[in-house]
Amino acid sequence: MTDYNKQTVSFWFDTLAEQIQPRPALTEDIQADVAIIGAGFTGLWTAYYLNKQQPDLRIAIIESETAGFGASGRNGGWLMGAMAGKTKYLAGLPEAERQAGYQLIFGIIAEVKQVLAAENIDCDLHHGGSVYAAARYPEQLAFQQEELKHLYQAGLSEDDYRWLSKAELDDTVRMRKGMGGIYTPHCAVINPAKLVRGLAQCLERKGVTIYEQSAVTQVGHKQLQTAQGSVRADVIVPATEGFADELMGLKRYVLPIQSLIVATEPLSESQWDEIGLADRPTFSDAGRMATYGQRSADGRIIFGARGGYIYGGKVRHRFALTDPEFREREQILRDLFPSLANVNITHGWGGTLGMARNFTPFAVFDANSGIASAGGYGGEGVGASNLFGRTLADMILQKQTELTAMPWAFSPATHKSALKRWEPEPCRWLTYQTLLNVFSWEEDLYNKGKAPAWQRKAVAAVCDKLALLMA
Template sequence: MSGWRGVSLWMDQLGEPLQPRAPLTEDIQADVAIIGAGFTGLWTAYYLKRQAPSLNIVMLEAQIAGFGASGRNGGWLMGNLLGEDRLLSGLTPAARAESFQLLHGIPDEVARVCTDEGIDCDLRKGGVLYAAARYPEQERRLREMLDDYRKQGLGEADYTWLSPQALREQLNVANAYGGLYSPHCATIQPAKLVRGLARVVESLGVRIFEQSPVLRWQAGEATTANARVKADWVVPAVEGYSSDLPPLNNHLVAAQSLIVATEPLPADVWAQIGLSHGQAFSENSRQVTYGQRTHDNRLVFGARGGYRFGGRLRQDFNLTASERALRQQLFGDLFPMLRNVRLTHAWGGNLGVARRFQPHMLADCRQRVALAGGYGGEGVGASNLGGRTLADLILGRDTLLTRQPWAFPDRTIASLPRWEPEPLRWLGYNAIIRSFVLEDRVLANPDTPPWRRHLAERLAGAMEGLMHTKEPFA
């Protein structure tokens, strides 16, 4: 892989020439200036244009559309939002049910737009499988998760318990203890979606300037090396790249996710593995794993990201031999028949993490700045929700979208929770990850004595709780 195609398997698969659009070379005026031509920016532009076609919208992209997380992710289109249980806990049962319906409808809304606009992104709504696949404590935690869902009013149609045999009928992982299935997820080829959206918004009159990194921005304008855009509204839609764009770096920091893809696998191998309907899957450990079967029959598998001191962006995503080997070992433990399979692609990306792991969609009506982010690695679906919400907030509409607990019709960026200064973030991240690694190692060994299993799990659970420590959101 080389050039723009080297970004990911997804970009490498594109049948189109990856020629950047022209950069911004002169000062211009716009109604809305969007920084970043990824999913959040493109969805915002799309819904604004569909509701207010006369708006003059300009997008500034540092590289090309799809270069960032939108072209690098694992291809899960989830009908969920990070931390939704905490965010919805204070609502009445009726309001909570309405919010869940909104979230669960995300994959169908994306599918509708793709149908209406002629975007083929290999979308398959096969649901998602969360497997208890490596030690019995995973089964207990999944059952506890299911109990929590039931208390929130979600029934069998939303989350179904699968026995080991029922799980094997969809996903044959080694030594499974059972799992959860939810229909509220689709898998996609994300580069096809982001590139398709860029073409659609251009056809609606949006101007996209590529290779035009924004050096600084403020209310009313965004400045590149060669020119600036004066705008009534500014939308910094940069997610993980907030780390390089003050003052967003106080509230969103970059973490990294790393992914590998196998060569296309033959039908007899897939007959052993399953995933015949486009399901996404995850092995239910605290260290995130995720995978899917691509349209051309590869296994795409991501696991265990990273954090760099100061929230710095990672620029080089040529994975090292050890980074590739760890992910191959992890999916080989789940699928022993793949232990020696050839990897054809390995890549990664920067994602945005908000303090308290709380996504947010806000509009500062005085400064006329709108922002959505903090998706925490679940942004393929959440960005569609974010784009719809920002469009309504910018247009001043009171809708179901703008009344959600993650939407703030008149809040400043400064009101978002701030991350602690370094070295506290780096020390905290490493302490948490080490507790997760210890838990996995201890619990995956069937000979570990019960007292040690209990201690490792309690420690990891306590450290996980620290990630969601509450602080005022004022």
């Protein structure tokens, strides 16, 4: 029996006023128009936009645990008007279409705000932008300035991404050794558990049925099976992202990666004066650990960094603050902000996200088999799942819209070439371990500051190449 103790899921679950009581399980054989597997953001947003366009559609959501138990209730709360691989997807399009694509992506935050207002959902959203990839070493500075040039070459402007000098960076967030970084207005902070739980309740009010503690064990032709029941449906939507296990062979398309987060106790006003973040922008440094932080509504720092990959692509959702991996995150946080040396860490948790082989997320629908799916957000799914839920809803309803014309929407005719499969084990595990080791070697080299210039240059060149391959 899974432990739904709020503290064991995430700090965000701990802030919920509700007691977590799982909804009833699926205990019979039912019929639906659309059956969605997974009550995370992808499944819930897809249901929301299907219901909005066709309120009489019979939608059943089948969740193995409880709504938000996956990455959606555990993440760093960056609601980004962005998505992994956006320039890759849009680069080849004619200018007008390319700009339309960017506007759809940047428009995610406005769309979410509008739904929150319409449906009376409060998730502590604050739109303060993002200082991302702040450089702390000369090599990082050079890489991030190149990155900004690349964004401009890809058709983006200073209104979307701009350089912060050291003084401007310090005005926004004072990181030890901060040298400069990229700022974008296209990011907001949220409490993700409030959003995912609020969306689930909103869907129930609209007549969508959510079954919990009902793991789907098998998906057949227009039919799925759980331990105690089954659903026959014209359309089946696996919305399981990092949990993509053996269900329909999705495992080979989405690599499950762990990410881990710590939360501090609420900081005092004087501590905040030292750190900054007055307008609550999200922040990260340019290290390869892919850090991400936010100032929560109740004045804590929530700070995470990439974790591991378990051999065989296993999912992990049990974490304890005593796990040694949390000390590593704590150490990076205290190194960024030395004034936090004696601050208590009250929560530590983690979750599993999904990485697509070509590092770009996808929305796929095959009208013949009735299978639709979206995912592979690579750690940027909080906002992207809204866009992909909207895209998937239009695809399922077989509407030809601006969204379904976007290059992230695949039909069977195009998806074989777009959706690459990950290599079999042990290649995946070995590659991931090698990447982690090379990246932490680089970090160590910079931190110690004693390596000769040629060595730093060589390591930076290798790591930059690897990072670009994953971008």
